[in-house]
Amino acid sequence: MTIIAFKASRAASRASREDDPSLAKSKVAKFFGRLALVIVILITLFPIYWMFRTAFSNNRAMFGEPLSLLPVDFTFGPLQRVLGLATPEEALAEGGSGASINFAQYMLNSIAACTLITVFQVTFSSMAAYAFALLNWKGRDKVFAIFLIALMVPGIFTLLPNFVLVKDLGLLNTILGIALPTMLMTPFAIFFLRQFFLGINRSIIEAAVIDGATQWRIFRTIVVPLAWPQIITLALLQFIQYWNDYLWPFLVGQTEDSKLLTVGLGIFKSQTPQGNPDWAGLMAGALIAAVPIFILMLVFGRKIVGSIQSSGVK
């Protein structure tokens, strides 16, 4: 399979632009090419902007000005209403439904569930990846191949029996029930880390063995620090994935204490009055769910882009 090293693209972007023959030279081509890119960026950003615009609009006033490009009658009302900070009267006055909805609680639930999954999954998966990449034992590659088969199984196939299992364990409507199936490992996480562990210089490890270090000590003090950037990248990717996940948390977490943001948003949408929906409130909820991702992208953008460029993750 074709592979693209992150390093290569970093190097390419650093290389002098004038010398890169894959960049177009003609002025006319440059003009139209850049114009096309600007259009793509506008199409990408407009719906995101519209989410902001609507979230800061007065839902009642918005009905009169659907074409206004700026927030209609700028207000923090929708955000306050979905965070449970507005009284029912205030909510109704701005065209909300008056139903109590508490995205602050869902935010805490999402943070708890995603942190729980990410921390344990990445820890246990890196231990497994160490055993698969750097330890020598009989049957290693066969066991690894069996783990990899799980990559091919579509989610819905294991989802039904896992639901039955979590229900039998009495963990429905708990954060732990949401986290449990992916807390111990995913084949993807092991595969991802194994790739990097394979590249670690073995002579360092052999030297440590001769010095009498235990495998655990080698793992903790040599391998993990060496692969730390990749471990962080994996943690980011997995955190974002579970932050955005919908079906599993929707099935398992239905109470106020276990509802994740995506689930709360879906339920909010299904409960908003059909004829007169609280679009501003919905977009405010969507914004609250999306903002942590925007922040991660601002802080770790280069890492996230690089990791997706170097490994297709889906």
Place this chain on the structure above:
Amino acid sequence: MTITANKETPLGEVPRTQQARKRPHRDSQLKAAILFLIPASIGFVVFFAWPAFRGLYLSFTDYNLLRPPTFIGFDNYVAISTDPVFWNSLKVTLEYVVMNVGVQTAAALALAVLMQRFTRSMVVRGVIMLPYLIANVIVALVWFWLCDYNLGIINAALDFFGIDKVGFFGNENLAMGTIAMVNVWRHLGYTALLLFAGLQAIPKDVYEAAEVDGAGEWRVFRSVTLPLLRPVLAFVLVVTVVGSFQIFDTIAVTTGGGPVDATRAINYYIYQRAFERLDFGYASALAVILMIILAAIALLQNKLLRANESDLER
């Protein structure tokens, strides 16, 4: 989930042959490996392997979650073969996959080439990838609002220009196409980034040669870029087809399978059979069929597209 491996070893270069060499500490390493693998193995057996077998078993049973499953042989499969809702779900899923993957791949290829020829900006890459990091549920809601018949900006704009309004999600003939385009918006940048990485791996000197020969933009694309990109393109196609076959979130928060059956895709039908009609046996049988279809598609695509061979090496 699928991954491309990283061929370059970022953490120091060690020849692979060294790994195969027999080491003195084999026995102690087996013990260590077992310890390192304990948590991940529990996770694999309990939440991946066991549910897979249990799902297969449940597909041969009548099971409503409340009473223990009763074995009924192939009855579920026989019933599915004459279930018009199943065949319809297969049909609309295929329609979705063709529209989604077709438009997405073509647009992503165009965008990747634009990026390769006209910009090296990391910011541009970050921006176009942003939609992929936002939850399906949020993306679906934002577009549901943009496309709203009464107040959505798109219909308001159409109305402003004197064009008839369009019921994007409410019209039986348009709903699946709309959902396909919403997900094109979400995945375009991600797919483009994978293809862009593939483009970066093409040796620069072939572009130099093309320039010397005086080849125009289109000629360069057809005769240089496209053939050399084929392996990456094949990989991307396999991933996107398998991924889009499992469409669920967008449907769940927008149309709920309607209008009529127009958007009742296979994954959504499985969910409804299992959790709305508590028909876990039947739903499991549907999931088995979905898995077989996906495996067949992945194999077929790999064969047809020769995904593992590069034109460069021939």
